[in-house]
Amino acid sequence: MAILELLGVSKTYGAGEQSVLALREVSLSVAAGELVAVMGPSGSGKSSLLTIAGTLEDATAGEVRIDGAVIGALRAGERAALRRRTIGFVFQDFNLLAGLTAVENVSMPMELDGRPAKAARVDALAALGELGLADRADRYPDDLSGGERQRVAIARAVAGERRLVLADEPTGALDSVNGESVMRILRNVCHRGAAGVVVTHDAQLAAWADRVVFIRDGRIVDQTAAPADPESLLAPLP
């Protein structure tokens, strides 16, 4: 079942001669349980794709559906509720609130959505526990390593009933071992039932995805096929 569907989506910034066409009739479907990486050079439209998929911006043309809901047909309040409840964001610089502990950072979006504080805390602790951070729950972001902060950010993105995880260069501030750990976690989170889209220019990190989509000049120009059985790598040396 597709959680995210972009159907012929275009995005233009500005008007007249100054206008910039960032996305051109992009169609992309991401199923539950699937992690998709979007790769492309700077200015290719990767970030626009992510912000439109996250309902942070409107498409100029085309249709966006998230978990079955047609975004263009929703009122502002309904859209904000869907964003809080269904979509989780992971950013390069973590975007954690320094004055809140790890568990408070994770539970706060759920509380803002009306979930009772106690229940939100239980969900937040469960999400932190799944990412190996149970013993860091009451630490403040400044007391955590970079890798731990990003894991808290992922816990915040997946806690509760989130179906879609959107990540923009989520490993950019981390070394390669911690970066790999973050991608491994995102892959596992998606394989447990969420749909994920990660924007990255890093081929090694994109390789953790089930599918890699290539974007150029605002268009999706290519994508990888489903990975073959890894056993096929085990050919004898020539």
Added chain:
Amino acid sequence: MSVRHALLALLSSGPRYGLQLRNEFDARTGDVWPLNVGQVYTTLQRLERDGFVASDGVDEGAQKGYEITADGRDELLRWLGTPDVVGQPPRDELLIKVLVAAEVPGVDVREVIQVHRRQLMETMQRYTSVKAQAGDGEVALALVVDAELFRMEAAVRWLDSADARLRLHPDALRGPTPAPGRPSRLAAPASRGAR
């Protein structure tokens, strides 16, 4: 990769049978570069011929034992301490394909780049799946897979860079257009039919 020196390295910690060497080699390279038994015995015969290993001569085949000689140990240490030669760059087939693609009529060099980028990414996904399925303790496997992934990542980055350069200078790789009618010596046989 030097199978010859890998076998010497395994023998440096004690004598072994051929089959044992094959199994240990596979285990230490995380089964990513499996050797066939014939390859192991051919290499051992050459090492014996060169005086780097000695066999017990008891048996042929799987039960024949081998040990490293003093010359073999010297050769192993020499190999370990010798950096790979850095000088004339290797002829890279990918580089040559991109360089010549721009000269071929009807071929979009940036499409050629994309085909190779996609194939590399698909192979990287397969290697990453191997790593994802491996346990925390499978360090040899992770090292082997990482080595391949870094090599392929370098190729992808080079393709990205080539793509960006060719976008800025789309005609930079095209040679001068030949004058009409030349070269007549090549044009003539075509008119008589292909051989």
